[in-house]
Amino acid sequence: MFPRGGEKALDKTRFERFKKWFPEQREYLSIVRDPDYQGSPDSILLTILGISRKNLKPYTEDLFSLFRENQEFSELVSGIQGYIEFQDILDISINAELDFKPRTAAEILRMHVWNRHYCFYESLFYLRDSISSWLDGNLLASLALLRPFLELSVLHIYRHVTADKNGHEKHLEWVHGKKNKPNFHAMVDLSVERIEAAEFCNTERLNLLKESLKKAFKNLCAYNHSPQLDESISTMSKGNLAISAESVLFYLVVASFVLRQVIYLFVLAYPTSLFPVDKYKKWGVSPPVGLYFDEYNYAAIREFLGEGNLETLKLQLENCDDVVDLMSFYNSCEDLPDETLNELWANFCKQTKMQMNSSITDRKKRILLSKAVIRAINWASSYTEKDNEGRMDNDTLDSLMNSWRKLKDW
Secondary structure, eight states: OOOTTHHHHHHHHHHHHHHTTSOSSOOOOOOOOOTTOOOOHHHHHHHHHTOOGGGOOHHHHHHHHHHTTOHHHHHHHHHHHHHHGGGGSOOOOOOGGGOOSOOOHHHHHHHHTTTTTHHHHHHHHHHHHHHHHHHTTOHHHHHHHHHHHHHHHHHHHHHHHHOBTTBTHHHHHHHTTSSOOOOHHHHHHHHHHHOGGGGGSOHHHHHHHHHHHHHHHHHHHTTTSOOOGGGOHHHHHTSSSOOOHHHHHHHHHHHHHHHHHHHHHHHHHSGGGGSOOOHHHHHTTOOOSSSOOOHHHHHHHHHHHOHHHHHHHHHHHTTOHHHHHHHHHHHHSOOOOHHHHHHHHHHHHHHTTOGGGTTOOOHHHHHHHHHHHHHHHHHHHHHOOGGGTTTTOHHHHHHHHHHHHTTTOO
């Protein structure tokens, strides 16, 4: 049918057409939502997830149409946005004065920067795929992905509160497969115990937070292991070829519940999130890494948790040492003049190779654009390390396939 070499040429054409779906180098998408944007919840969700509406199934459009005025769906969307905001408060502290060992620059980067917040960013990855699966009608996948999201988010807090003068070396041992992580219940207990802000909170509510996280994890484990009859999605969906309205609503309730308890835990671990400041007037687009929320970050968690809950937490945590010290430091810094702010913006655009944006003068646009860039850099630093390069190159895959071939036949 084909001339000599025709099949090979056809295979190459098919491969070239298929290859367009795979990036040739690492890419990290970072989206910062303008809090003043008043779009529908489904439009906001698609923006957060980086999904184009033209790629949606008819099922998903019908789902959006049904939930457009639904309070629970709106809360889920605001919860996702609220969780995403915490990437702006993740710290990088080196504690050099407590570390008497001589360190090279590479060692410092390895100990304190590379993969430092891997668990948080990996949790975002699982959360996105969980929500995307739900929107696509894949209920079992959406629930199964919620468990690793929950575990990774708690593991991030566990690492945050147990880090010592040696940075997160113990955490890195787990990241690189050299050490097992603690069980989930132990991580929850120790995380809450070590959070400094916990001593200022209501003990009964803290215990309720711990128990709710443990119970959620236990229930979600069913969809990663062996669900009992009444836990089965097939049972809930009244068959094995379709889904039911009950299962769709079940995910909506469970996901919102999990997000709310996780965000409460993050607020306790990062109490300055309750006290937003104007970082731009103190440091322009180059603020200290982590440490503070601004008005845009705060608006997202306020929308999800509610003003009343945040005011209660503020009253409880305003005397927490972290809050007192960091607010004191903020107030001790002088406001920068417009000339300096403009210089910092010009330098930022130059360093990030975005000179086309150097003419932007709008304060909010500068803040949101710089956030997007910094978030993308943090994504990259959470996954990039020299030791990991080439782990899944062609030679590795060939070796893996050869091993499997030995087991193909009995």
